[in-house]
Amino acid sequence: MAFDLHLHSSRWLDHVRRTVDATPGIVPVIKGNGYGLGRDLLAGEARALDLDTVAVGTYDEVPEALARFDGDVMVLTPWRPFTSDVVHDPRVIHTVGRVDDVARLAADHPGTRIVLEGETSMARHGLDRHELAPAVAALGDLTLEGFAIHLPMAGGNLTEAEEWAAVLETSQLDTLTLYVSHLTPAELVTLRERRPHLSVRPRIGTALWLGDLxxxxxxxxxxxxxxxxxxxxxxxxxxxxxxxxxxxxxxxxxxxxxxxxxxxxxxxxxxxxxxxxxxxxxxxxxxxxxxxxxxxxxxxxxxxxxxxxxxxxxxxxxxxxxxxxxxxxxxxxxxxxxxxxxx
CATH class of the missing domain: 2.40.37.10 (Lyase, Ornithine Decarboxylase; Chain A, domain 1)
Structure with missing residues (x-):
C-alpha cells in the first residue's frame, strides 16, 4: 500500500518557527495522532525549538513525550483518582478540575505539580469560579504552576478570557500564570495589554502544526x-x-x-x-x-x-x-x- 504524506520540510518548519516566534510563552499541543504527523516528530521539533513545555492529551501519551522532549509535559485531561496510567514524574504537570480531586491528590501525592482548570462556557471540565477558594484550601503541599482555561472554538473568546483573567487576579491562587486554549493572535495581544501582570501562555496545536496546509x-x-x-x-x-x-x-x-x-x-x-x-x-x-x-x-x-x-x-x-x-x-x-x- 502507499497512502503517503509528502511533508515539505523547509516550508513547514518556516511556518512552525514563525508561529513560535510570534507567540510568547507558547505551549505546543502534541496529542492523539500527532495531527497526522505523529507525536514523535512533533516532540522532536519542540525539543529542537528549545521550548520549555509541551502539552499532551492523556496520560498514555506522557512516557513517549518524556522520552523525546527535555522539558515539562502538561497533561490536558484532568487527573482523576481512578485513572490507572498516571505518570508521577517531576517533569509532569497535572490538570485538576474538581475540589475533591485536589484534596485527594494532595493527600496521596504531595509535591505534585498541577494547574487548576476553570470551567468555561465549554462546560466540559473545571472548577466553577466559586470553587476556587475551597480548591486553594485543599492544595496542601501541591505545587501550583498556573491556572488554565479551555475555551470554545466558535470564536469571540476574548470577553470570557478577560473574565477569567480578572477572577485569577482577584483570587487567592498563588500564581499569575494563565494557560489558555483557543484565543486568536489578536485576542492574545489584547489580553496581554489589558492584563499586563499575568503571564499568558497559549496552548496551540492545529494552528502550529497544520497552519500551512x-x-x-x-x-x-x-x-x-x-x-x-x-x-x-x-x-x-x-x-x-x-x-x-x-x-x-x-x-x-x-x-x-x-x-x-x-x-x-x-x-x-x-x-x-x-x-x-x-x-x-x-x-x-x-x-x-x-x-x-x-x-x-x-x-x-x-x-x-x-x-x-x-x-x-x-x-x-x-x-x-x-x-x-x-x-x-x-x-x-x-x-x-x-x-x-x-x-
Missing part, C-alpha cells in the same frame, strides 16, 4: 483499474455501475481515516442545506470520495475498504495508470499514513 501533500497510489459498463456489478456489495467508465482501486481506506467523519456543527441555513443534500445523496448510496482525479473529487464506487478504496471514473476521463499517485484531501486529526516522506 500547502506544506502537506497527501498522495495515494493507484493499485488497479478496471473498465466497467453501465449496470455491471462490482465490489463487496455488488453495486451496479451508473454508466460506462472505470473503477479505480486506490490505496487508502478506513484504517487511514478515509471515509471517516465526525459530526459537524450545523448553525447556518447554508450549512443545513449542505447537510440535507449530503444526507439525500447518502440515502441514494452516493458518497464523494477524497480522491481528486483530473481536477475533480470523484465518487466512491462503494464505501471504502479497510486499506483501499474503489472509486468510479466516468468514461470521458482518462484514468491514471496503475502505480501513479493521486492527491487526497484528509482530515489530519484522524489520518494515518503508510509513510511520511520529508521532501
Amino acid at each position: 500547502g506544506a502537506l501533500d497527501v498522495r495515494a497510489t493507484v493499485l488497479d483499474r478496471h473498465p466497467v459498463v453501465r449496470g455491471e456489478r462490482i465490489g463487496y456489495r455488488q453495486r451496479p455501475m451508473p454508466r460506462d467508465g472505470h473503477v479505480l482501486v486506490i490505496a487508502g481506506g478506513t484504517s487511514h481515516g478515509v471515509g471517516l467523519e465526525a459530526p459537524r456543527a450545523v448553525a447556518s441555513p447554508v450549512e443545513r442545506g449542505k447537510s440535507l443534500a449530503k444526507g439525500g445523496l447518502a440515502a441514494a448510496g452516493l458518497a464523494l470520495s477524497p480522491f481528486t482525479i483530473a481536477g475533480k473529487q470523484r465518487w466512491f464506487a462503494e464505501p471504502p475498504h479497510m486499506q483501499a478504496s474503489m472509486v468510479f471514473l466516468p468514461a470521458d476521463v482518462t484514468p491514471p495508470e496503475v502505480g501513479e499517485t493521486v492527491p487526497v484531501a484528509v482530515r489530519f486529526t484522524i489520518a494515518s499514513f503508510d509513510r511520511i516522506l520529508r521532501v
